[in-house]
Amino acid sequence: MTHEDERQQLLETIARVAKEKHTDVLSREEFSAATGISLNRVYQLFDGWRDACEKAGISANVQNLPIDNATLFEDMRRVFVEAGGICTRTKFNKLSKFSGDTLKRRFGVWHNILATFRAWLVEQNVEFPFLNLLPTGSANAIDPSGADSPSTRSTSYLEPIQPGKGPTYGAFLNFRGLQHAPVNEQGVVFLFGMVCHELGFVVELVRTGFPDCEAKRCVDRRNDTWERVRIEFEFKAKNAKVHPMSGCDLIVCWENDWPDCPVEVIELKTAIRKLRDSSCMGV
Incomplete structure (x- = not known):
């Protein structure tokens, strides 16, 4: 799929979500919640959320003005x-x-x-x-x-009324230099960079287009044999459904919620656990 094909597919998705919600004004948060598509992907293909919405034929709610x-x-x-x-x-x-x-x-x-x-x-x-x-x-x-x-406003301690204005953090991970588990695609990219060598990869290219990464994976350490691998990073594996799977060989994610994915998936949550276990055993 070409860059222009990706843009057109995303525009059609934006228009579909707006139609399903019976609105011609759509916020970034509403779109992300409805599709699971990383907002980073929107910014990679368009000059911002407003630009994408205008090209999709709707208006962008970027100010989040109060609704009566x-x-x-x-x-x-x-x-x-x-x-x-x-x-x-x-x-x-x-x-x-x-x-x-x-x-x-x-x-x-x-x-x-x-x-x-x-x-x-x-x-x-x-x-x-x-x-x-x-x-x-x-x-x-x-x-x-x-x-x-x-x-x-509700006074329930279980459901805070006003979310904190600061950043949100994942569960405590305490893995080497990373204190918290990833909560987005960027965290997955960072974590993969920390452990790619131990997982048998060398990275050659990281980019904003699809697929996100080109790498080589060792398939035979004794004979020093490697294979080329095209990698797509996602927080959850299903987020990659917006792309043609013929364009990548591997999805690296924090959580694998796509058990019947047509390509190989590496769930870093599981990989980190195995690396920790190996370290504890002195392997």
């Missing part, structure tokens, strides 16, 4: 009516125009969201065929007209 409650609840009403009832939160997130995180940050847990939605329906006298299926109260005080006011 009425807009959120009108969309919620549409989703439930089209679904024929009060659907699960997972299904709702797939059908809604907006990210589920917006509702969660504003109202807390799913029960609170539904209770606030019911209060809004009653207050605004909006007709809704499934009103009796909605919860009538909540453990927290709710103001259906207030956006992000203190009274609309």
Whole structure:
């Protein structure tokens, strides 16, 4: 697949996600959550998220401007009516125009969201065929007209209301110079660079296009024989589905969630564990 083919395929995916969400304004976060495609891939093929969206025929939500409650609840009403009832939160997130995180940050847990939605329906006298299926109260005080006011926030310690503004970290790994497990593709690239020699690889080229890396793998140490390998890096193996597998020989990932992948997959989570075990045994 050529560079231009990759661009066209990504544009079609952006347009499809926007259509599924019934919107012509799409944020980077919504796209990534819906497809699992690394945002880094978008930046490799286009001059930013806005550029990609414009070429796909939609608008880019890059400012993440506040959305008023009425807009959120009108969309919620549409989703439930089209679904024929009060659907699960997972299904709702797939059908809604907006990210589920917006509702969660504003109202807390799913029960609170539904209770606030019911209060809004009653207050605004909006007709809704499934009103009796909605919860009538909540453990927290709710103001259906207030956006992000203190009274609309859940106080559950298990579900923080406002995510931290700093970076997020993976589980403690404590592997050599890497303190935390990867949480994205860049972490996978870094970790592979740390252990590629022990895994039998020498890297010749790392780039932003597909595939990400060209390397050679030792297939016979005694006779010093090597084979050429084209490597695609992904945080999760399935993220590589956006590419033609005929273009690479190997996927290196942190988590292998693609058991029937047509090419070989190296899951670094497992490889690191084996390297640690070998070290402990003095191998």
